[in-house]
Amino acid sequence: MSEPILTATGLTIGFPVKRGIIFQREVARVQAVDGVDLTLHQGETLAIVGESGCGKTTLARGLVRLRDIDAGSITFMGEDITRQRGRPLSDFRRQVTMIFQDPIASLDPRMRIGQSMQEPLDIHSIGMPAERKRKVQEAMERVGLNPEHYNRFPHEFSGGQRQRIGIARAIILEPRVIVCDEPVSALDVSVQAQIVNLLEDLQRDLGLSYIVIAHDLDVVRRLADRVQVMYLGRVVEQGEGEQVYNHPRHPYSKALLSARPIADPKLARSRERIVLQGDVPSPIKPPSGCRFHPRCPVAQASCSAHDPRLEVAADGHGWACAYPLAP
Amino acid sequence: MNAVDWRAGALRFLVLVLFLLAAVGVLVVVFYTAGRPLRPAISAGAGVVGFAMAMLGIGLLAWSRRGSERVTGATAFGAMALSVPFLVAALVV
Numbered sequence: 001m002s003e004p005i006l007t008a009t010g011l012t013i014g015f016p017v018k019r020g021i022i023f024q025r026e027v028a029r030v031q032a033v034d035g036v037d038l039t040l041h042q043g044e045t046l047a048i049v050g051e052s053g054c055g056k057t058t059l060a061r062g063l064v065r066l067r068d069i070d071a072g073s074i075t076f077m078g079e080d081i082t083r084q085r086g087r088p089l090s091d092f093r094r095q096v097t098m099i100f101q102d103p104i105a106s107l108d109p110r111m112r113i114g115q116s117m118q119e120p121l122d123i124h125s126i127g128m129p130a131e132r133k134r135k136v137q138e139a140m141e142r143v144g145l146n147p148e149h150y151n152r153f154p155h156e157f158s159g160g161q162r163q164r165i166g167i168a169r170a171i172i173l174e175p176r177v178i179v180c181d182e183p184v185s186a187l188d189v190s191v192q193a194q195i196v197n198l199l200e201d202l203q204r205d206l207g208l209s210y211i212v213i214a215h216d217l218d219v220v221r222r223l224a225d226r227v228q229v230m231y232l233g234r235v236v237e238q239g240e241g242e243q244v245y246n247h248p249r250h251p252y253s254k255a256l257l258s259a260r261p262i263a264d265p266k267l268a269r270s271r272e273r274i275v276l277q278g279d280v281p282s283p284i285k286p287p288s289g290c291r292f293h294p295r296c297p298v299a300q301a302s303c304s305a306h307d308p309r310l311e312v313a314a315d316g317h318g319w320a321c322a323y324p325l326a327p
Numbered sequence: 328m329n330a331v332d333w334r335a336g337a338l339r340f341l342v343l344v345l346f347l348l349a350a351v352g353v354l355v356v357v358f359y360t361a362g363r364p365l366r367p368a369i370s371a372g373a374g375v376v377g378f379a380m381a382m383l384g385i386g387l388l389a390w391s392r393r394g395s396e397r398v399t400g401a402t403a404f405g406a407m408a409l410s411v412p413f414l415v416a417a418l419v420v
Contacts, residue, residue: 022343023336181396 005209006040006063006177010072013055014061017284026302028284034233035072038211039179039312045203045210047224047241049217049256053280055233056213057101060181063211064098065089077176088154094124097170101182103162105152114150117169124173139168143198148191171202179211184219200234217260223246226316229253232283232291233265235310239317249324250319251296252276290322298323344358347413370420377413380406 012035017028032055039045048056063074065081073082081092081239097120101108107116121132137147143164150178154162163183170178183199184192196219202208214220220227220241227244229237229252237250250252255274262268276295279288287294293303300323312318352373359365385408391398 017396019396019397019399020331022339023331023333023401024407025331186371 002042002044003073004039005042005077006038007075007111008036008038008063008072011036011038011062011069011073011074012071012218013058013067019194027254027325030283031233031286032283033062036230036233037234038063038235040209040211041103042176042209043203043207044226045212045224047212047214047220047227048230049220049227050230051208051215053282053283054230055283056230057181058177058216059230060081060098060211060213063143064093064179072121073130075266090124094120094173095175096177096179096187097173097175099163099166099178099183101181103159103166104154104186107162108156112151112153113157114166116154117165120169120173126173135172136168139172140165142202143168144194158191159187160194162194163187163191166197167195167202169207171208174206175206175208177209177211178215179260181213183212185214185216192216192219201221217245217257232280232286234291234320236292236321237314237319243317247317247327249319249327250292250321251298251325252292253319254325255297266283270282277279290320292321298325343409347376347380347409366420370417371418373413374417377415377417378408380410380413382394384408384410 009172011033012031013029015032016026016028019027034055036055036059038046038059048059050056059065061068065084065159069082073080074116075081076092076096081088084092107113109165111119114133116131117136117139121127121135126132127135133150137150140147140150141218142272145161145164146167147171149157155163163186167183172271180199183256184195187195199210200223205211212220212223222263224241227239227241228235229244229250231242231252235245237253244253245257248257251274258272260276262271274297276297281291287304289304289307290296290299291307293299296303303322306322308320308322310318310320351372352371354369355365355376357373358368362372384403384405387398387404387406388400391400391403
């Protein structure tokens with residue numbers, strides 16, 4: 001395995017809950033990401049999965065420094081970028097870009113897409129104006145868009161085309177890492193397949209590393225080399241894609257996988273379904289002990305007192321459960 | 328965790344007061360240019376802002392009673408208290 005390109009250690013990101021308007025008082029804190037460790041290698045795809053509200057997007061935004069980090073550190077190519085500002089942060093953002101979930105919201109409706117895609121080049125002062133336009137048109141061609149559509153507005157494109165624009169904008173700075181925040185969840189299935197293929201092609205051609213945030217487990221299975229499963233701001237299981245998919249050890253991972261729709265009705269009827277009881281607990285006041293214990297189908301009495309840490313075995317498969325499932 | 332950030336609070340309060348005074352100033356100019364004498368124009372300007380703050384306070388009180396995470400009774404009564412000097416000024420000038 002190559003050297004890690006991006007590493008996060010004990011990453012903690014929270015949001016204050018405030019009372020009052022003029023004289024504000026912090027009454028609680030939503031711990032959206034709580035002590036997450038993460039390592040991404042060159043050319044690798046790391047997927048982060050979990051249900052809505054588990055902190056995936058906050059983690060993604062924290063990794064590209066779009067959110068302030070409360071604790072922990074982020075290292076990019078050996079350099080600590082956790083508290084950097086100004087020029088070093090700008091250089092980091094040139095190397096680590098992001099594809100956003102909603103292709104409509106991520107594009108300015110008043111800007112022509114050529115301008116939108118050229119903006120990163122303007123910000124980082126890359127090339128002369130004529131050269132920038134050529135670079136934009138090359139990026140458009142690379143993602144399967146017609147370069148003649150340079151002067152069109154976002155509303156003149158379909159959802160899939162808009163996501164291609166978002167991808168072109170992410171690759172135009174020739175980054176090393178792209179953080180994809182649910183890149184296909186806003187698209188229909190046939191377009192999803194096109195975008196997944198495009199991401200794979202770009203990774204092969206440009207040697208990119210991806211962090212893919214998703215809740216579509218089939219997309220993750222196709223794209224990811226390694227998977228981290230998040231629950232209530234923490235990583236509960238991690239490992240190679242096949243380890244997590246075929247031999248989940250954490251009950252939450254198993255429940256998540258069992259909720260995946262299967263196209264074959266016979267197969268769907270024959271498989272074991274685990275339906276979790278209750279809602280996700282509030283991240284303001286998480287349960288004592290193991291955070292998953294109130295919903296866990298195999299919870300024991302000690303689970304409410306003992307908070308299991310993520311133990312990673314030599315093969316890279318790790319889980320945070322005192323009573324893991326049999327492989 | 329539970330401490331009030333007094334410095335930021337004082338700054339926000341100052342900005343609010345300046346905004347209200349500026350609003351009174353704008354209204355005075357509007358009434359004066361519409362042909363009212365200066366003192367009735369000041370009275371009307373302060374009265375409008377004071378009345379608006381009092382109404383805002385009542386609204387915030389209703390909001391806080393309904394169970395808001397952000398708006399408290401203190402916020403609502405604070406807004407009402409802030410309306411008092413403006414209403415007094417409207418009556419006295």
